[in-house]
Amino acid sequence: MLKLQNISKHFTGKVVLEDINLDIQAGEIVSLLGPSGSGKTTLLNIILGLTQMDHGKIFFDGTDISKLSMKKRGFNIVFQDYALFPNLNAYENIVYGLRNKKGSITKQELQEYIDFLELNPHLTKRIGELSGGQKQRVALARTLVMKPKILLLDEPLSALDGVIKESIKDRIKSIAREFQLTTIIVTHDPEEALTLSDKILIINQGTISQFGTPQEIISQPNNDFVEEFILNQLHIKRNNIYKLFGEKYA
Numbered sequence: 060m061l062k063l064q065n066i067s068k069h070f071t072g073k074v075v076l077e078d079i080n081l082d083i084q085a086g087e088i089v090s091l092l093g094p095s096g097s098g099k100t101t102l103l104n105i106i107l108g109l110t111q112m113d114h115g116k117i118f119f120d121g122t123d124i125s126k127l128s129m130k131k132r133g134f135n136i137v138f139q140d141y142a143l144f145p146n147l148n149a150y151e152n153i154v155y156g157l158r159n160k161k162g163s164i165t166k167q168e169l170q171e172y173i174d175f176l177e178l179n180p181h182l183t184k185r186i187g188e189l190s191g192g193q194k195q196r197v198a199l200a201r202t203l204v205m206k207p208k209i210l211l212l213d214e215p216l217s218a219l220d221g222v223i224k225e226s227i228k229d230r231i232k233s234i235a236r237e238f239q240l241t242t243i244i245v246t247h248d249p250e251e252a253l254t255l256s257d258k259i260l261i262i263n264q265g266t267i268s269q270f271g272t273p274q275e276i277i278s279q280p281n282n283d284f285v286e287e288f289i290l291n292q293l294h295i296k297r298n299n300i301y302k303l304f305g306e307k308y309a
């Protein structure tokens with residue numbers, strides 16, 4: 060449903076993305092995984108339509124959308140820093156994007172998203188009064204009420220820890236499943252990518268190191284970078300992999 064073809068991008072003399080090709084199926088959760096500075100956010104912003112690519116094409120359901128504006132593409136993003144409006148309360152943030160889109164969502168649907176993210180007790184609170192996990196849920200609700208054709212998330216878990224991180228992770232998974240929503244998630248954390256996604260695109264210095272399911276990446280790493288980044292650098296030990304994926308991959 061989303062196809063990236065030969066995408067390249069440079070910033071002032073520096074190549075940031077080189078010949079990226081990717082095929083994403085409807086309803087899939089795909090992680091863009093790589094170290095800091097590898098080009099993940101740039102690729103996400105190119106898909107969104109916020110950043111222009113130098114070369115390449117993007118197809119959505121077979122149609123070339125490379126030249127379409129961000130608005131016409133109809134994808135939506137949760138930015139890494141959430142980008143909520145501090146002078147509005149939680150509810151006003153959630154409905155902000157709907158102000159020029161009357162009739163695009165019923166009251167009942169809006170309430171379903173709010174219920175799903177358990178935001179009822181927080182609706183009249185200012186953003187400054189919310190915890191990190193609550194802010195993330197408001198940011199998710201604000202994006203979901205726009206009914207995006209694709210949900211884009213930039214490091215959605217990086218500001219959270221422990222139990223909150225796990226609960227938002229589960230929530231993202233169930234959003235994708237419940238609303239049949241194709242979801243692309245940027246992360247630098249291999250464990251996050253392995254436990255959250257149907258498929259993972261591993262990026263190293265702007266090029267694709269590997270694209271595959273978590274199982275494929277663990278059992279058949281394409282190269283030394285994948286092996287080291289996934290297995291060694293971030294301390295994913297054999298017994299954790301066993302726990303995650305069973306004996307076959309340990």
Ligand code: ADP
Pocket residue numbers: 070071075093094095096097098099100101102
């Ligand atoms: P990641 O999200 O993987 O950490 P980014 O896509 O943010 O990486 O950045 C990739 C590279 O592109 C980095 O070297 C970064 O400094 C550079 N870069 C990103 N945005 C800009 C910009 N607007 N202008 C110049 N360089 C940029």
Ligand code: MG
Pocket residue numbers: 099100101245
């Ligand atoms: Mg980034």
